[in-house]
Every structure is written in C-alpha cells, then in structure tokens.
Amino acid sequence: MYLKKIKNYIQKLKEILLLNSLNNFLTILLISTILILSIQSFNWVIFNSKWSVVTANVPLFAFGTFPEEQRWRPIIWIVSLFLISFLSIIPPKWKWLRKNLLIAWIGTIPLGIFLLYGGLGLQTVMSRNFGGLTLTILLTVFSSIFALPIGIALAFCRQSSLFVVKKLSSIYIDSMRAVPLIAVLFFGQLLIPLFLPLGVEIDRVWRAIFAFTLFVSAYIAEDIRGGLQAIPNTQIESARSLGLNQFQIIRFILIPQSLRIALPALTNQAIGLFQNTSLMSILGLVELLGVGRSILANPKFIGQYIEVYIWLASVYWLICTIMALIAKYVEKRLKIA
Amino acid sequence: MNTIINVKNISKSYSRGLLALDNVSLKVNQGKVLVIMGPSGSGKSTLIRTFNGLEAFDSGEINILGIKINQYHNERRIQKIRKRVGMVFQQFNLFPHLSILDNITLAPLNVQKRSRVDAEEYGMYLLNQMGISMHAEKYPSQLSGGEQQRVAIARALALKPEVLLFDEPTSALDPERINEVLDVMRKLAQDGMTMVVVTHEINFAKDVSDHILFMDSGKVIETSTPDIFFSNAKHERSRKFLNQLNK
Numbered sequence: 001m002y003l004k005k006i007k008n009y010i011q012k013l014k015e016i017l018l019l020n021s022l023n024n025f026l027t028i029l030l031i032s033t034i035l036i037l038s039i040q041s042f043n044w045v046i047f048n049s050k051w052s053v054v055t056a057n058v059p060l061f062a063f064g065t066f067p068e069e070q071r072w073r074p075i076i077w078i079v080s081l082f083l084i085s086f087l088s089i090i091p092p093k094w095k096w097l098r099k100n101l102l103i104a105w106i107g108t109i110p111l112g113i114f115l116l117y118g119g120l121g122l123q124t125v126m127s128r129n130f131g132g133l134t135l136t137i138l139l140t141v142f143s144s145i146f147a148l149p150i151g152i153a154l155a156f157c158r159q160s161s162l163f164v165v166k167k168l169s170s171i172y173i174d175s176m177r178a179v180p181l182i183a184v185l186f187f188g189q190l191l192i193p194l195f196l197p198l199g200v201e202i203d204r205v206w207r208a209i210f211a212f213t214l215f216v217s218a219y220i221a222e223d224i225r226g227g228l229q230a231i232p233n234t235q236i237e238s239a240r241s242l243g244l245n246q247f248q249i250i251r252f253i254l255i256p257q258s259l260r261i262a263l264p265a266l267t268n269q270a271i272g273l274f275q276n277t278s279l280m281s282i283l284g285l286v287e288l289l290g291v292g293r294s295i296l297a298n299p300k301f302i303g304q305y306i307e308v309y310i311w312l313a314s315v316y317w318l319i320c321t322i323m324a325l326i327a328k329y330v331e332k333r334l335k336i337a
Numbered sequence: 338m339n340t341i342i343n344v345k346n347i348s349k350s351y352s353r354g355l356l357a358l359d360n361v362s363l364k365v366n367q368g369k370v371l372v373i374m375g376p377s378g379s380g381k382s383t384l385i386r387t388f389n390g391l392e393a394f395d396s397g398e399i400n401i402l403g404i405k406i407n408q409y410h411n412e413r414r415i416q417k418i419r420k421r422v423g424m425v426f427q428q429f430n431l432f433p434h435l436s437i438l439d440n441i442t443l444a445p446l447n448v449q450k451r452s453r454v455d456a457e458e459y460g461m462y463l464l465n466q467m468g469i470s471m472h473a474e475k476y477p478s479q480l481s482g483g484e485q486q487r488v489a490i491a492r493a494l495a496l497k498p499e500v501l502l503f504d505e506p507t508s509a510l511d512p513e514r515i516n517e518v519l520d521v522m523r524k525l526a527q528d529g530m531t532m533v534v535v536t537h538e539i540n541f542a543k544d545v546s547d548h549i550l551f552m553d554s555g556k557v558i559e560t561s562t563p564d565i566f567f568s569n570a571k572h573e574r575s576r577k578f579l580n581q582l583n584k
Contacts, residue, residue: 241389
C-alpha cells in the first residue's frame with residue numbers, strides 16, 4: 001500500500017523534474033540565442049555599420065530630386081496629411097469637423113497637385129523630380145482616395161438588379177483580381193502611351209496612380225460588398241418605411257454602415273497599397289525603395305546595402321504602424337456608434 | 338367618420354401555393370385603434386406590411402389616406418403613403434451608425450426637406466414626450482430595448498404621420514420593459530392617433546383598441562369589439578386561441 005504510493009510519488013517527481021529540466025534547458029537556450037543575436041546586432045549597428053550612407057542622403061530619401069529651395073512644399077503637404085489623419089481620430093465631439101472631414105480628405109488631392117507640381121505663382125516642378133517618401137505617399141494617398149469611390153460604385157453595381165451593370169462590374173472585379181499587380185503596373189507604364197494619340201502624353205506618376213487605382217478598386221469593391229452583405233435587410237426596410245428613396249438609402253444607410261464593417265479590410269488594402277508602391281522602383285519611378293537602389297548604385301556607397309535596407313525597412317515599418325494605429329482608433333470610435 | 342384604411346379583398350400567395358393572405362378586407366376609421374391578433378404564421382405581419390408597400394400582394398386593392406395601391410407595385414404612390422404612415426417594428430431597426438437624435442431627424446431632413454433647427458427641435462420635443470431626451474446624443478447600442486423601441490416610435494412620429502403601424506412592438510422586449518412602450522402607445526391612442534397594432538398583449542388590446550381583428554392561416558376569422566371578442570368570441574378558433582393565451 002505505502003510502497004505503491006511512494007512509487008507513484010517518485011514516478012510523478014521524475015516526470016516533473018524531467019519536464020522541468022527540458023523546460024529550463026529550452027528557456028536557457030532561447031535566452032542565450034536572443035542575447036547573442038542582440039549583442040551581435042547591437043555591436044554591428046553601433047560600431048561596424050556606416051550610417052553615413054543614410055545620414056548623408058536623408059533629403060534624397062525624403063524628397064527625391066525635388067529642388068532644394070522648394071522642399072517646404074512637400075513638407076507642408078505631408079504635414080497637412082498627418083494633421084487630417086490626426087483630426088480623423090479625435091473623439092466625435094466636434095460635429096462640424098466630422099462633417100467636413102471627407103471634404104478635407106478630398107481636398108488633399110488638389111492641394112498636393114498644387115504644392116508638388118507648382119503653377120499659380122509657385123515654381124513648376126516636373127514629376128521626374130518627385131521621389132523618395134514624398135512620391136511613395138503621393139502614390140498611396142492619391143490612389144486610395146480615387147479607388148475608394150470607384151470601389152464603392154463597383155460594389156453597388158455588383159449588387160444591382162440590372163443584369164448588364166451587374167455582369168460588367170463582376171467581370172471587371174474578377175479579371176482585375178486574376179491579374180498580378182505588377183502586370184497592371186506594366187500596362188500603365190508601357191501600354192497606355194501606345195494607346196494615346198500622338199502628342200498626348202500622360203505623366204508617368206499619373207499613369208502609376210491610374211494603374212494602382214484600377215487594381216485596388218477591385219479589391220475595395222469586394223471588401224465593401226462584404227460589408228453590404230452584413231447589413232440586415234431590416235435596416236433597408238425601416239429606411240423605406242420612413243419614405244427614404246433608393247438613393248437616400250444608399251447614401252445615408254448602406255454606405256456608412258458598409259464602410260464601418262469593411263474598415264479593417266480597407267485598412268489592410270491601404271497598408272498593402274503603401275507597400276506595393278515599392279514595385280514602381282523596378283518600373284522607373286524613384287520612390288522610397290527606388291532612392292535606396294539608386295544610392296546603392298553610387299560608387300561612393302557601394303556595398304552598404306544592409307544599412308540602406310535596414311533604414312528603408314524601419315521607415316516602411318513606421319509609416320505602416322502609424323496607418324494601423326489610425327485605423328485602430330477610428331475603429332474604436334466607430335464601435336460605439 | 339372618415340375611413341383612413343380601406344382594404345378590399347387582398348390576397349397573397351407564396352410560390353409554394355401557400356396563401357399568406359386569403360381575401361382579407363378591413364376598414365379603419367379616423368382616430369380608431371385596430372388590433373390584429375392571431376397565432377404566429379397567420380399572416381398578421383404580412384397584412385400590416387402591405388399597408389405601406391413593404392410587402393406586395395397578388396390581388397385586391399388598398400385605399401389608404403385616399404391613395405390607392407393594387408398588385409402593380411407603384412413606387413411613387415407607395416412613397417407618398419410612406420411619407421404619411423409611420424411604422425414601428427418588432428426589432429426596433431434603429432440605424433446603429435447614427436445618434437438617437439440623428440435617427441429621428443434623418444427622414445424629416447431628407448424626405449420632408451425641413452430645416453435642421455426645425456427638425457431637431459421637434460425631435461427633442463418627441464424625445465421629451467417619450468421621456469428619453471437625456472439620451473439624444475447617445476447611440477442605439479447604448480440604450481435598453483424599451484428605450485430603443487420608444488426612440489423608434491419617436492422616429493416614426495417625426496414625420497407627423499396620420500397613421501401609425503405597429504408590428505409586434507413589444508415581442509422583443511423584457512417583460513419589465515413592455516409597459517414603458519405600451520404606455521407611450523396608450524397615450525398616442527388617447528391623443529386620437531389612428532393606429533393598427535399587431536400584438537399579443539391582451540390587456541393592451543382590451544383597454545385601447547376599438548376593434549379586434551382575429552386571423553388564422555391568412556384568413557380573417559372574426560372582427561369584433563374587444564368587449565365581445567374577449568368575453569364571447571363568435572368563433573371556436575378564436576376561443577381556442579384566447580384560451581391558449583390565458584394559460
């Protein structure tokens with residue numbers, strides 16, 4: 001009797017000890033690995049790396065070859081973007097501000113065009129001088145602001161009761177989703193000029209924005225459609241019983257509610273779009289990644305690709321994190337509403 | 338006495354050949370309250386939803402406030418009816434993305450094109466009447482079921498309707514919350530609002546209604562005053578239903 005109990009006890013102890021020793025072993029192994037890795041990378045980052053490749057080229061990373069004395073213009077534009085993003089996440093107390101936020105966001109497009117291209121009293125700057133983070137943000141912001149309404153329209157067309165409208169938008173969405181982004185970008189850069197009549201030329205930046213808008217709007221349409229399907233039919237019924245017509249129901253009930261439901265997916269699209277603008281660096285636009293590549297091609301900085309890519313990764317990381325945080329706050333705010 | 342709602346022989350069948358409404362006729366006069374009772378699946382909700390065009394029907398005619406609708410769905414006429422007939426649903430169906438006050442002012446602003454000041458003032462007046470003016474800036478999800486249903490009634494009243502339709506307004510509420518909604522409805526009836534109410538609340542039907550219409554499987558079984566219906570119903574089917582309810 002006792003013997004059996006003691007045997008059991010020893011058995012259990014053995015199991016615990018064995019398990020514990022394995023646990024301990026793994027913990028020590030992991031900690032030492034992390035320690036060695038961080039000491040190594042710390043050592044490299046502080047003592048072995050030559051950050052001059054980054055510090056010497058900060059203006060290039062930020063603005064590309066934008067004329068030096070005109071750099072305040074992209075700065076103002078980017079600051080205004082951050083300001084509007086910040087205003088979008090403050091608590092819903094300032095009603096007038098919330099109502100005009102949409103106009104403010106749309107207004108960033110003409111403001112951006114005016115500040116970057118110049119004209120009307122400002123010195124004109126050619127789009128080939130756009131570059132770096134400015135160009136990356138330009139591509140992202142313009143493409144998403146254009147793609148959102150197109151995506152919403154496509155989503156509603158796909159739900160339409162008119163057969164032709166429905167089929168056309170389905171075909172558009174499905175074919176866009178079946179083509180890789182890089183192909184659409186090639187189409188924008190290489191084929192659009194062939195289709196245009198002689199003498200008419202569209203800026204390379206605008207061709208890129210056009211291609212991104214075409215591509216992203218198809219994905220946005222599917223996100224919005226998901227949101228539309230999640231709205232219960234009773235919402236439409238009660239709106240109809242109040243005498244609202246079809247257009248008013250879409251505007252006041254369906255669009256706001258589907259956007260709210262689709263917000264996490266739309267954030268994904270925006271972050272994806274921001275990262276995908278880096279594809280333009282292989283199509284001849286010198287955006288953030290393109291600047292990095294052209295700096296590395298400079299004999300002065302040859303072989304310093306680790307520094308450049310670590311720097312680029314952290315810039316991309318920072319901006320994506322900011323975007324995700326903004327979306328998180330907006331989501332939180334909409335949750336009660 | 339003006340006839341506000343005049344339903345003549347309407348029928349509706351679902352594709353399986355099942356009759357949802359079978360030759361239903363009824364009349365509601367100005368300032369009267371009609372209560373529609375019946376077991377579930379008897380077509381009560383379908384009937385009340387035909388009045389403002391949420392449900393189409395196959396034959397017959399409805400004359401509501403002098404506007405005629407028939408089996409040919411005439412969107413413009415229905416739109417006219419909806420501007421003058423309010424409806425309250427079982428599940429409240431408030432708009433979750435709008436504040437309580439915005440829920441109420443949405444239709445007055447966009448359907449009747451009233452000024453914002455005017456619409457908000459009247460909205461606050463209605464919320465006061467319902468005893469929930471302190472919630473004006475909140476969102477529907479922050480309110481209890483009874484409060485939400487009172488907001489829904491205020492929203493229907495905001496268009497200054499001549500008729501109110503209630504489709505089981507208390508069925509989704511906790512028992513303690515039912516009375517706060519019924520009290521509001523009693524007051525509306527006292528003020529002379531013409532109402533059609535689908536409900537299972539016997540006491541409400543006894544106190545407030547002028548007529549009771551009892552339905553089963555799409556047919557009108559009997560129409561009588563509440564005194565007669567609850568004490569001495571003509572039909573075997575009605576008596577059976579009342580016995581079930583009283584248990």
